[in-house]
Amino acid sequence: MDDPKFLVLYGGLALLVLASIRKASQDPKLDSIPVVGSIGFFASYWNGFKFLANAPDLIQAGYNQYPEGVFRVARMFDWLVVVSNPQLVKEVGAAPENILSFHEGVQSTLPVRHVVGRAIAENHYHQHTIRTGLTRNLHACFPRVKEEIACAFDDVLQLHGSEWKSIPVLPMIMAVVSRVSNRLFVDLPLCRNQTYLENNVQFAIEVIQSGQRIHLFPKSLHPLVAPFIYRKNKSFGVALETLGPVVAERLSKENDLGPNWPGKPNDLISWLLEDAEGEERKMPALVMRILFANFAAIHTSSMTFTHAIFDLTTYPEHLLPMREEAERIIKAEGWTKAALNSMVKIDSFLRESQCLNGIGAVSMFRKVVSKGGFRFSNGTVLPEGSLVCAAAGPIQRNTSIYENAPEFDGFRFARQRAEHAVTHDPSQEVFKSQMISASENHLPFGTGKHACPGRFFAATELKAMLAHVVINYDLKAEVEGVRPRDSVFGLSITPNSTAKVQFQKRTDF
Numbered sequence: 001m002d003d004p005k006f007l008v009l010y011g012g013l014a015l016l017v018l019a020s021i022r023k024a025s026q027d028p029k030l031d032s033i034p035v036v037g038s039i040g041f042f043a044s045y046w047n048g049f050k051f052l053a054n055a056p057d058l059i060q061a062g063y064n065q066y067p068e069g070v071f072r073v074a075r076m077f078d079w080l081v082v083v084s085n086p087q088l089v090k091e092v093g094a095a096p097e098n099i100l101s102f103h104e105g106v107q108s109t110l111p112v113r114h115v116v117g118r119a120i121a122e123n124h125y126h127q128h129t130i131r132t133g134l135t136r137n138l139h140a141c142f143p144r145v146k147e148e149i150a151c152a153f154d155d156v157l158q159l160h161g162s163e164w165k166s167i168p169v170l171p172m173i174m175a176v177v178s179r180v181s182n183r184l185f186v187d188l189p190l191c192r193n194q195t196y197l198e199n200n201v202q203f204a205i206e207v208i209q210s211g212q213r214i215h216l217f218p219k220s221l222h223p224l225v226a227p228f229i230y231r232k233n234k235s236f237g238v239a240l241e242t243l244g245p246v247v248a249e250r251l252s253k254e255n256d257l258g259p260n261w262p263g264k265p266n267d268l269i270s271w272l273l274e275d276a277e278g279e280e281r282k283m284p285a286l287v288m289r290i291l292f293a294n295f296a297a298i299h300t301s302s303m304t305f306t307h308a309i310f311d312l313t314t315y316p317e318h319l320l321p322m323r324e325e326a327e328r329i330i331k332a333e334g335w336t337k338a339a340l341n342s343m344v345k346i347d348s349f350l351r352e353s354q355c356l357n358g359i360g361a362v363s364m365f366r367k368v369v370s371k372g373g374f375r376f377s378n379g380t381v382l383p384e385g386s387l388v389c390a391a392a393g394p395i396q397r398n399t400s401i402y403e404n405a406p407e408f409d410g411f412r413f414a415r416q417r418a419e420h421a422v423t424h425d426p427s428q429e430v431f432k433s434q435m436i437s438a439s440e441n442h443l444p445f446g447t448g449k450h451a452c453p454g455r456f457f458a459a460t461e462l463k464a465m466l467a468h469v470v471i472n473y474d475l476k477a478e479v480e481g482v483r484p485r486d487s488v489f490g491l492s493i494t495p496n497s498t499a500k501v502q503f504q505k506r507t508d509f
């Protein structure tokens with residue numbers, strides 16, 4: 001803040017607000033959508049500030065008032081249309097990109113174009129690579145994932161004998177997730193190189209923070225202010241130094257020996273090379289893709305797992321049943337990816353934790369990009385330019401969708417699966433209660449066309465991590481029965497980043 005650059009930027013804010021009020025007259029016409037919070041020019045700007053402070057409560061209030069439909073809330077410079085009704089959420093998920101754009105929706109929450117660059121904002125081939133190459137190889141690569149989980153926890157926890165040690169959970173989990181993900185993405189030795197790993201985290205932090213700062217300005221000014229706020233150069237430069245040579249060597253091997261050379265590693269670099277074309281086959285572009293994959297993978301997975309650890313220490317009665325399940329299944333089937341499929345309690349626990357602690361109050365941002373707007377089946381029309389999202393948090397806490405929803409019930413989905421197994425219900429119901437199954441009632445990964453392509457990997461990684469933790473450690477809350485408070489900024493909800501949990505190596509083997 002003491003940087004004079006920022007003084008100039010924030011000093012200009014008042015002018016910009018005026019400029020954007022003029023712009024507001026050109027906003028899409030949303031008169032038919034009810035407003036939550038007070039209306040009126042200045043009131044809506046005041047709401048915009050309130051939005052930054054406490055968006056989740058505002059979204060919940062809107063949902064309580066309009067649980068069957070659609071409402072809107074004011075952000076600093078625009079309206080956010082929030083969809084409450086799961087059937088309408090399903091329609092949002094199913095809409096084609098040329099009507100409801102996922103990428104323009106992302107852009108309006110995180111200015112990807114300005115903070116990560118045009119190539120990533122406009123060419124999304126990595127989504128295909130993640131959905132196919134990476135997901136298909138999870139089985140074959142599981143031994144690497146499992147080995148890295150064990151070494152990473154050993155290294156970061158540094159437990160000796162039977163000591164109990166207080167560990168700040170989020171940074172610890174971030175270190176483990178970075179290593180484990182990169183064991184799959186770039187393999188040894190780079191996946192253990194501190195310079196490389198810390199730089200990935202640094203990149204993510206820079207991108208998110210600069211995104212938030214850029215969003216303090218109206219959209220028309222983003223291209224102007226972005227260069228002051230963010231120079232992606234720094235972390236990109238470190239990535240070029242660490243990862244660059246590895247990628248360059250792969251490219252030269254492929255040039256010399258063709259695409260299927262003997263001993264070709266099975267990792268994200270190879271999978272990207274199967275899909276990348278033209279400019280994207282150059283070293284710097286591939287390095288940026290991998291940096292971006294790290295960005296998409298590591299924060300989301302680390303926050304999800306941190307929430308799960310806080311839930312485990314807040315509701316410790318779940319520990320022993322999961323330990324029993326993991327040990328029994330590994331003994332019977334071996335420690336494989338297939339064994340994870342049988343770990344229904346662990347799967348259920350993670351799903352319940354995601355359900356109650358989504359990493360945002362809403363999910364599925366979309367921008368209406370078609371001239372004719374977007375029409376819901378019930379006739380409500382959102383005009384071109386509207387920004388829309390789903391009331392994920394409130395839907396997942398709705399007691400008529402999930403019995404006793406707000407109460408943490410780690411094995412509710414395991415029981416659902418067991419009941420369906422008895423009734424032999426031929427429908428997809430069993431499949432629907434798994435961690436990976438996205439639906440209009442379960443939105444941590446979104447749903448529909450753009451549901452997270454990395455969720456199969458995320459589920460494999462996080463289930464294997466949870467199995468490893470419950471088998472190898474005892475853990476307890478810093479203060480018994482107290483769950484550390486989340487931090488809220490705008491729509492994002494993150495687990496408390498400093499709170500600790502106590503770990504001990506199991507002594508009862």
Ligand code: HEM
Pocket residue numbers: 102106124126127130293296297298300301304359363364365443444445446447450451452453454455457458
């Ligand atoms: C528990 C962890 C994760 C959560 C909660 C999560 C959540 C999400 C959500 C909500 C979306 C947007 C869906 C929509 O709007 O319909 C998304 C998109 C995406 N996710 Fe994930 N995700 C996770 C892990 C991962 C991992 C491990 C990867 C990569 C291996 C990944 C890669 C992506 C990509 C590439 C997209 C598309 C976004 C883009 O290309 O800009 N995610 N994810």
Ligand SMILES: *[C@@H]1O[C@H](CO)[C@@H](O)[C@H](O)[C@H]1NC(C)=O
Pocket residue numbers: 068069070085378379380
């Ligand atoms: C469509 O549904 C929303 C939410 O239920 C409601 O606000 C709106 O009045 C409905 N519109 C029509 C035309 O039925």
Ligand SMILES: *[C@@H]1O[C@H](CO)[C@@H](O)[C@H](O)[C@H]1NC(C)=O
Pocket residue numbers: 063064067068084085086398399400401
């Ligand atoms: C739960 O969702 C249903 C259907 O969308 C809605 O009618 C009901 O009012 C919601 N209940 C609560 C408590 O929000």
Ligand SMILES: *[C@@H]1O[C@H](CO)[C@@H](O)[C@H](O)[C@H]1NC(C)=O
Pocket residue numbers: 233236237240
């Ligand atoms: C960083 O930016 C400077 C100036 O904008 C440029 O000369 C340099 O090549 C960039 N470095 C990287 C790694 O992109």
Ligand SMILES: *[C@@H]1O[C@H](CO)[C@@H](O)[C@H](O)[C@H]1NC(C)=O
Pocket residue numbers: 193194195196241242243
């Ligand atoms: C990490 O990578 C950098 C750049 O390639 C290298 O200079 C450094 O020695 C590596 N560190 C370790 C601990 O291997």
Ligand SMILES: *[C@@H]1O[C@H](CO)[C@@H](O)[C@H](O)[C@H]1NC(C)=O
Pocket residue numbers: 484485486487496497498499500
């Ligand atoms: C995080 O947890 C610590 C300790 O439990 C607490 O002192 C702190 O206030 C919490 N932070 C937030 C943002 O709630």
